[in-house]
Amino acid sequence: MKLIPDNFKKEIEIRIDKIRKEMMEVSSDAVLLGSNSNIYYSSGRFFRGYVYIPLNNEPIWFIIKPTVFDKGDITFIRKPEEIITILEERNYPIPSNLSLELDDLSYSNILRLKNIFPDSKLINGSTILKRARMVKTSWEVEEMRIDGKHHTKVYGEIKNCYKPGMNDLALQIEIEKKLRLEGALGVSRVSGNLMEINLGSVISGDNADNPGPYEFTMGGSGVHPSLPVGANNSKILKGQTVMVDMNGAFNGYQTDMTRVWALGEISDLAIKAHNCSIKILKELEKVSRPGFPVKNMYETADKIVEADGLKEYFMGHKSQVSFIGHGVGIELNEWPVVTPKSKDILKENMTLALEPKFVIPHIGAVGVENTYVVTESGLVNLTEFPEEIQYF
């Protein structure tokens, strides 16, 4: 079997070109990739091994296991120390400025790789890959569009998952099963140890205001101190909301999507805040075009919130965060991050999850999250699904 099927070769070439463009920005003459997400990005599948991408020679896929691929495409090794011999055999120059994934691989892993290239200066390859992956290829956007279709289809079944008297976790478990039956792979790939999640989060009522240790917009205290996030076994109560932020991840790519359900009537304030979230998204859909600064997206949202007098509830109540969105793709938390301090500029084919949310005390969380692709004419929604509050 070929590591890279013929009909995928062109796509890999495009990605390698994108990586090389970022390498040139930081004067790196080679990257050596070994993290799960970047192996997947640069190969189209996960294997144990490394991808070596020099600026001026053909890339080499070094595979430890599984040893099932045709030798034409790839090079089998038993350990990374063999890489240097193979480069010498092929008359590849030893890189002066070698990029390794300093944010993604452990210190021990990096030290081992660094020792293979004792004379090379070290550059942060994590940043190179984050920048390259920030703008998706058309193929990737199409994968995310497919992911979004599965994702929204499952959201259409959420109302049927609810049974009177249910608690938040029981509802989440029903949704998880629907996601899995629709093809969700069962793992949400995240970057770094500050995110840790099962298949997403269902947050009901007061639990929305329980702050957590992770980098999620909403916390929730979880059901166990080893994983303090999301549903906490609260009964879904009349007059409260249930925020469903469950995960896609059907095909190696992810969309991120939140909708709100409520049981019985909820307060006018909660409805106002939810409608404010929709207003923010509608405005952002229009103004966010290639060339628009990411920080202006945050400011646009902030102004609408201020005009509506809802600042004290925005992005949390007891504990607030100052970001309203993030890149999404192979990992749930990619670049750019939509904060007031962002220095990024929107580019065509960036994919962004935007999630202006509010926490209303004693009612719960409200707001909408969609995953968008940036196009010449504004944001295109990959997670189209009714945005108003729905009722169980």
Place this chain on the structure above:
Amino acid sequence: MKLIPDNFKKEIEIRIDKIRKEMMEVSSDAVLLGSNSNIYYSSGRFFRGYVYIPLNNEPIWFIIKPTVFDKGDITFIRKPEEIITILEERNYPIPSNLSLELDDLSYSNILRLKNIFPDSKLINGSTILKRARMVKTSWEVEEMRIDGKHHTKVYGEIKNCYKPGMNDLALQIEIEKKLRLEGALGVSRVSGNLMEINLGSVISGDNADNPGPYEFTMGGSGVHPSLPVGANNSKILKGQTVMVDMNGAFNGYQTDMTRVWALGEISDLAIKAHNCSIKILKELEKVSRPGFPVKNMYETADKIVEADGLKEYFMGHKSQVSFIGHGVGIELNEWPVVTPKSKDILKENMTLALEPKFVIPHIGAVGVENTYVVTESGLVNLTEFPEEIQYF
């Protein structure tokens, strides 16, 4: 709220003592922990921050978020650079030999922490913690016993999950739901990037012989190249086996457990191999006591396999691995690893998953996996459940 409840203080003291004992072995005068699993081990809950454990002063819990804990117990910081000032304020000496988790944290993370202590020599704290966590406290064993009870209860429902004509993934999804309803947290904590899994693996028929990139005993090709492990949507066929290695993880600890189901009669060879696995476990349960070398456990298994003439099927067929078990606890893959090269000696309260398995071509995988605790009188099984092949 107290970070460490009063009734948990003694347990944390025991763990800190265990860590300090390992620190002394490598002449380290302080460890600074920041990985999710080790924060949980040294605190009883996960938070974002660090735990500083000096050899000769009180530990300090540095918390970034959530900021919900009583200040008496802990110290809030906004960033790790504040740690040094606080140590100086409290007249803590700057460590000469500082241990950081070199195998668990990224190169960038370690570099940042290292720069806070520019004059300290760096020692690998990952190894210290792996060694400390290798022998469980009585409290931890009790947690694993509870985990095992939930785990085995769900295995009792597997037969009812099967419906004629089902494929392996559909069966896995039914089991996942049972696990979640029984309280499984929905995440399997693993160490390192060479393990990546949803809630476990269900491998049917020929898929058992598909080698994967990960460090699991059995591979399976999965349903997508981004996560090539486990069920691959094979229909469960007459005369083949289904190996169920689904995960516990109900309370921050995990047990690891495998049983085999079959549809209709399977070959004598498959039954012989399965019985050989049971024979190996029975023998290991007797001989494995404190003081017994871990490598002798592998040799004991190997001899039984050889006497039964089953070597070509042992621990894989097309692709074989030479280990039959591993430590298990907070993470699925802890120390010791049961290989012929192990230098570890069994100690009381080690917890081990032992999984002598076979792959029989065209039939599938057979064998049993139990999680055991090492006691003076041999291994005690935390995953008691009928071991013979069961039939759908």
